[in-house]
Amino acid sequence: MFALTECRIFTGEAWLEQQAIIINNGRIQALLPEKTLDPALPRIPLQGALISAGxxxxxxxxxxxxxxxxxxxxxxxxxxxxxxxxxxxxxxxxxxxxxxxxxxxxxxxxxxxxxxxxxxxxxxxxxxxxxxxxxxxxxxxxxxxxxxxxxxxxxxxxxxxxxxxxxxxxxxxxxxxxxxxxxxxxxxxxxxxxxxxxxxxxxxxxxxxxxxxxxxxxxxxxxxxxxxxxxxxxxxxxxxxxxxxxxxxxxxxxxxxxxxxxxxxxxxxxxxxxxxxxxxxxxxxxxxxxxxxxxxxxxxxxxxxxxxxxxxxxxxxxxxxxxxxxxxxxxxxxxxxxxxxxIGRERDLGAIAVGKVANLVILSEQLSVLNTVVNGQFTNLPDALIGHLDNE
Known part of the structure; x- marks a missing residue:
């Protein structure tokens, strides 16, 4: 279980600011204000990037x-x-x-x-x-x-x-x-x-x-x-x-x-x-x-x-x-x-909400793809962030 932080989240309906996505076992477990996160929870800060459903x-x-x-x-x-x-x-x-x-x-x-x-x-x-x-x-x-x-x-x-x-x-x-x-x-x-x-x-x-x-x-x-x-x-x-x-x-x-x-x-x-x-x-x-x-x-x-x-x-x-x-x-x-x-897959995919599969795309302000997450797993996580997660 880990949290994605320091990001702007587009849920499919609205933008969330200063909130975190909690991912556990490949799915979104919670969307919470960053200030309420358990200090012991591993975090991946995304430095202001945009996040949308994949x-x-x-x-x-x-x-x-x-x-x-x-x-x-x-x-x-x-x-x-x-x-x-x-x-x-x-x-x-x-x-x-x-x-x-x-x-x-x-x-x-x-x-x-x-x-x-x-x-x-x-x-x-x-x-x-x-x-x-x-x-x-x-x-x-x-x-x-x-x-x-x-x-x-x-x-x-x-x-x-x-x-x-x-x-x-x-x-x-x-x-x-x-x-x-x-x-x-x-x-x-x-x-x-x-x-x-x-x-x-x-x-x-x-x-x-x-x-x-x-x-x-x-x-x-x-x-x-x-x-x-x-x-x-x-x-x-x-x-x-x-x-x-x-x-x-x-x-x-x-x-x-x-x-x-x-x-x-x-x-x-x-x-x-x-x-x-x-x-x-x-x-x-x-x-x-x-x-x-x-x-x-x-x-x-x-x-x-x-x-x-x-x-x-x-x-x-x-x-x-x-x-x-x-x-x-x-x-x-x-x-x-x-x-x-x-195609009738909205129960699992297409939006960021509790219970949905953590298939995500992380974007820059210029709409370049920085990273993707599939089933809760980063597909190209930078080494610096891997080290940060391990240290947590």
Whole structure:
């Protein structure tokens, strides 16, 4: 048991000053005024740093030079987790894009194995495809885009312990498919879709509760008569959505609009690829047999199609605050509390409160990541602070 002191704490609702976070056995045991702490309690002073709940990325294809699609292994997941920590991300959904059934089965097995030994880090698998509309496939391989058949549907419904979210095009499936997945405990998202406003609304009634990368790979509001999927999302007060705040996928004005309408239902996601958190020497990578080149921060194939992003969560937070004009408090919630709620994990994650898992990010005033805490353990604790803790 120890206390984090000399810090500004954002709980997810308010700032706490001159208070300490007491951590015991991986969870937050108490939030107390520093002056009331037991003198014998070990302390780690953070010299005025900001503390927030650790970031949760709901859409991560890869990072640090690796892609989950290219190497479906626990080693890849471990590398992604280590890379994430530098950007304040303590939990994520590894995302497998459009793949054959054999790869889907392998990804479920690998994710389950990793989760067994790494609580509150990988929060389950996100299948983005292959059950999409080829018209809005983006960079997904067209040859693998297909409808969800009965056998695979039944199999996926048995994987709810590890399959957290699946993105599909509802106009290509019956409402019963959606209802069956939702009844099994799987979050279903609308994405890579050419659905009309009416089709999207019907899919929400069937149980879809999330929208994958808002504005991208979905029908827009074309005019006053054609609201499209974007309009259907805005016309619903219960749908969550991810948004890629990298300055390339969505204009800042559209992010502001989405935030004004959706508020706490809007989640920052990266849709990151091998380019995120990778060495500058990495100039291209393979994205499902398509070569994607990294140029000026963008990930583009030969046709100029965006192939994921090079975004990290802390970069997204800074973009939301410094460019879009969203408050720091709301940006931090978009990166932590809102994603936790979107996948039903807010009981344990997403905020700083008694009883929650001590997954935390420690930030400078300039919003640089100084450190992270996962399950109550510092991931890169400076030697000076280790010595201080030992001396206590």
């Amino acid at each position: 970031f949760i990325d709901l859409q991560l294809n890869g990072c640090g030079g690796v892609m989950f699609n290219s190497d479906i292994s626990t080693a890849t997941l471990a590398h992604m987790q280590r890379t994430n920590l530098a950007s304040g991300t303590t939990s994520f959904l590894p995302t497998l894009i459009t793949s054959p059934d054999s790869d889907i089965r392998a990804a479920l097995s690998v994710t389950r194995e990793y989760m067994r030994g790494h609580a509150h880090q990988v929060l389950g698998l996100h299948l983005e495809g292959p059950y999409l509309n080829v018209v809005r496939k983006g960079i997904h391989p067209a040859a693998q885009v297909r409808a969800l058949d009965t056998d695979m549907l039944d199999f996926l419904c048995q994987q709810s312990d590890v399959l957290t979210k699946i993105t599909l095009a509802p106009e290509c499936h019956s409402p019963q498919h959606i209802r069956q997945l939702v009844a099994a405990g799987i979050k279903v998202a609308i994405g890579h879709t050419a659905a009309s406003f009416e089709q999207a609304k019907a899919s929400f009634a069937a149980g879809i509760s999330f929208a994958t990368h808002l504005y991208n790979a979905m029908t827009p509001t074309a005019n006053g008569r054609t609201p499209g999927v974007v309009g259907a999302i805005y016309d619903n007060d219960s749908i969550y959505a991810g948004i890629i705040a990298d300055g390339f996928h969505v204009h800042g004005a559209n992010i502001r609009l989405a935030h004004k309408i959706m508020g706490a239902r809007l989640c920052l996601v990266t849709d990151a690829t091998a380019a995120a958190g990778a060495p500058a020497s990495l100039t291209e990578f393979d994205f499902c047999s398509t070569t994607v080149r990294i140029k000026d921060g963008q990930c583009l194939d030969e046709q100029g199609t965006l192939g994921g992003s090079a975004l990290t969560m802390i970069e997204g937070v800074r973009y939301l605050v410094n460019t879009v004009g969203i408050s720091l408090e709301e940006a931090l919630c978009m990166a932590s509390l809102n994603p936790a709620k979107a």
